[in-house]
Amino acid sequence: MTEFERVLVNSFNSYIEEKGIRAISYRLKQHRFTAQFLDVLVDSLDPDLYLGIECKSISVDKGATALYFSQHFTVDKKGVHQIDRISDYLNKSGRRGFLAVELRLGMGHGREAYMVPWEELEKNYHTESLKLTVQEIRNFPEIKRDGKDYIINPKEWGSKNHWEKDS
Template sequence: MDFVTEFERVLVNSFNAYIEEKGIRAISYRLKQHRFTSQFLDVLVDSLDPDLYMGIECKSISVDKGATALYFSQHFTVDKKGIHQIDRISDYLNRSGRRGFLAVELRLGAGHGREAYMVPWEDLEKSYNSESPKLTLQEIRNFPEIRRDGKDYIINPKEWGRKSRWEKDIKPKPAENSGETDD
């Protein structure tokens, strides 16, 4: 079993333990990748609770082996039609209305454990579309950490950012004339 698959499995188990503990009607599961077909996301959470209706792409990098960043060209795929994985996932999230995240596991080497961070998909998209070739370790560590409890992760979706894809960055403008008249 590779590192990413193990990360996905632990994340799903942690989500389902959280769901059961909180008594929420929801389920988390891994999408199995079939040979020669592109998979949209690694982990899905289905729930009527908008904080939990999400799709998560998982990446795992070896900091102990010299990785200093998550590269958009190296760590993501391009399909037969030339469409980058970030674009495919963005389209899926947009159509489905799910909150999207990139979960990044940093493997720190024997005796140092692992760290994991939850990158909101819209932040990943901004970085990808800015022509930056990567997310550095420091940039990744600036996002909310998925804290550990032994081998499991502590799930706290509200901590990971609330804004959904369909919510706009529009703030109501204060009225120029707040009830005052020139009479």
């Protein structure tokens, strides 16, 4: 588990406890030969908190200018891209999906994190865009920090489930 994933899970669980919500955030253990659908899951009867989150981290201080669909995502043995696999899982499970992107800014500059609604990521990928630039990522809702933790506010992230589009 990366530091970003661990802090995100802990931040969700602190939010859940503070609000007295019946929910839990966790990361499934990743096994060597088993595909992991998402990095962070949140289970709740509240649809705003029934989430699936994929986490990516890029080092802006080391020159990264974008999150590339070919470099930062995997393709499985059957040739299925990670975005398609996750989209299928989200659609079948009914979870709200997000890509949480951490921008590492270098020593003394901290980190920024943003929540990209999954349908926006999927739309970019299927329009054959090759990447999301750092500036495009910064246009999505920021997951603000409070010390080492993140401030969780799912309602600010403004994403609807796939099944809500057609209703």
